[in-house]
Amino acid sequence: MSHALPEIVVIGGSAGSFPVVSKLIEQLPETFSFALILVMHRQKSGLSEMDKVLSLNKYTKVIEPNDKDQIVPNQIYLAPQNYHLLVENDRTFSLDYSETIHYSRPSIDPTFESVADVYGQQAVGLLLSGSNTDGARGLAHLVQMGGKAFIQDPSLSEFSIMPLTGLKQVPEATLINPSEIINCLFSL
Amino acid sequence: MNEWIDILPEQIDDIIQLIREQYGYDFGDYSRASFTRRVKHCMQAASVKTIYDLQHHLLNEPSFFNWFLQTLTVNVTEMFRDPLFYKALRETVIPRLASYPIIKIWHAGCATGEEVFSMAILLKEAGLLERTRIYATDLNPANLEKARKGIMPLNAMKEYTANYIRSGGMEEFSSYYEAKRDHVILDSSLLKNVLFSQHNLVTDQVFNEFQLICCRNVLIYFNKTLQNRVLHLFYDSLVPLGYMALGMKESLLFMDVRPKFDSIKDDAKIFRRKN
Numbered sequence A: 001m002s003h004a005l006p007e008i009v010v011i012g013g014s015a016g017s018f019p020v021v022s023k024l025i026e027q028l029p030e031t032f033s034f035a036l037i038l039v040m041h042r043q044k045s046g047l048s049e050m051d052k053v054l055s056l057n058k059y060t061k062v063i064e065p066n067d068k069d070q071i072v073p074n075q076i077y078l079a080p081q082n083y084h085l086l087v088e089n090d091r092t093f094s095l096d097y098s099e100t101i102h103y104s105r106p107s108i109d110p111t112f113e114s115v116a117d118v119y120g121q122q123a124v125g126l127l128l129s130g131s132n133t134d135g136a137r138g139l140a141h142l143v144q145m146g147g148k149a150f151i152q153d154p155s156l157s158e159f160s161i162m163p164l165t166g167l168k169q170v171p172e173a174t175l176i177n178p179s180e181i182i183n184c185l186f187s188l
Numbered sequence B: 001m002n003e004w005i006d007i008l009p010e011q012i013d014d015i016i017q018l019i020r021e022q023y024g025y026d027f028g029d030y031s032r033a034s035f036t037r038r039v040k041h042c043m044q045a046a047s048v049k050t051i052y053d054l055q056h057h058l059l060n061e062p063s064f065f066n067w068f069l070q071t072l073t074v075n076v077t078e079m080f081r082d083p084l085f086y087k088a089l090r091e092t093v094i095p096r097l098a099s100y101p102i103i104k105i106w107h108a109g110c111a112t113g114e115e116v117f118s119m120a121i122l123l124k125e126a127g128l129l130e131r132t133r134i135y136a137t138d139l140n141p142a143n144l145e146k147a148r149k150g151i152m153p154l155n156a157m158k159e160y161t162a163n164y165i166r167s168g169g170m171e172e173f174s175s176y177y178e179a180k181r182d183h184v185i186l187d188s189s190l191l192k193n194v195l196f197s198q199h200n201l202v203t204d205q206v207f208n209e210f211q212l213i214c215c216r217n218v219l220i221y222f223n224k225t226l227q228n229r230v231l232h233l234f235y236d237s238l239v240p241l242g243y244m245a246l247g248m249k250e251s252l253l254f255m256d257v258r259p260k261f262d263s264i265k266d267d268a269k270i271f272r273r274k275n
């Protein structure tokens, strides 16, 4: 068991995850020691509820990073619409406009995977509700690289396919009750 | 589901070196995260299991390399992608271009041409197409081949039509193409003044002078060093007060050319070369 605090927390969610993420963002304290990345499946065009996420926290504005922006702690990043979000060794973001994965762009897998490659043990991944199989493969890689995995308890998820697929591919992940997420992130 | 392929960073270096020495393409300053993903993508697509096998194919089979190059670059594109960008072009940039007797535009990294087709439509609607020359370049010859034909999948038209309308288009979008069974062919008169040719932003130089350069979603595949170099190339290829358009998530913030450009429209990433 490592006592190092995570440097980065990545949360992936699809259908049914919006309320969980909103709640979490609202509850985030003024300071926290990690960078938080949100990868949410979003409507392809037009304004979506995701835009509301951007102003949910009273201390920290959620930002949609530009290409090659530096990743810093105490920031909340939302993967921009229509790009996959990757991270580089020098802890900057890279955006990628390649093919959709699991019908999604952003897709959760590539972010989990590249975060795992760069941050290794310092990474935490959390997979939420969704009716799609995105995220499981990336979460498995994150664990393989020494990171820590959490999955929203399927029985407490509005849509259970995504957490169930995650659980199948990452049996060592810890199941988590949505209302416990905030406590859990701060007691790692 | 695809199998997981593990590649070490040193192995990516080896592949880059092999391609540089054998074929003259330099991917050394590409963004590592996406380049590595693309190499894996190619290996999966060709069922190449190990990096040694990949090296073997690349060394011994030039035809494999051609396929590899075509698959390595990210070729995704759309017509009127980001309608707000095209709206800004219509309202802010194109009227200013009208004052030049001959308008010269460069699309760098044009992929299969959809962005060029969109630009040609804007120019036509502004009555400027006849006196415009569009230079559309890309690294990937297969993309250029497709672009010249002006062929696009029929099932993309619904979305392109919606994009076009959101960009402020007032015409019947379907009047710009002819629908066949499962694809459409762009009205060839739109491409009369378009020249598609190969140009590698890594190694090739300034080749003309332009009033507008569009390079969208290409720089994201480069690291900061190469981004900087390419932005200098664009600066040198622009007339004073010429325009430069980047992708919606690209910024000049950390680039040393930044003081040489004004931002014309922040949310559409349109810049203008200072005098």
Ligand SMILES: C[S@@+](CC[C@H](N)C(=O)[O-])C[C@H]1O[C@@H](n2cnc3c(N)ncnc32)[C@H](O)[C@@H]1O
Pocket: A097, B073, B074, B075, B076, B077, B078, B081, B108, B109, B110, B111, B112, B115, B137, B138, B139, B140, B143, B199, B200, B201, B202, B215, B216, B217, B218, B221, B247
């Ligand atoms: C994602 S596409 C962008 C297409 C279009 N500009 C858009 O935004 O829809 C990226 C293109 O950049 C091209 N490209 C990559 N490296 C290049 C280089 N060194 N020089 C020129 N083009 C390059 C690729 O071949 C590909 O067609």
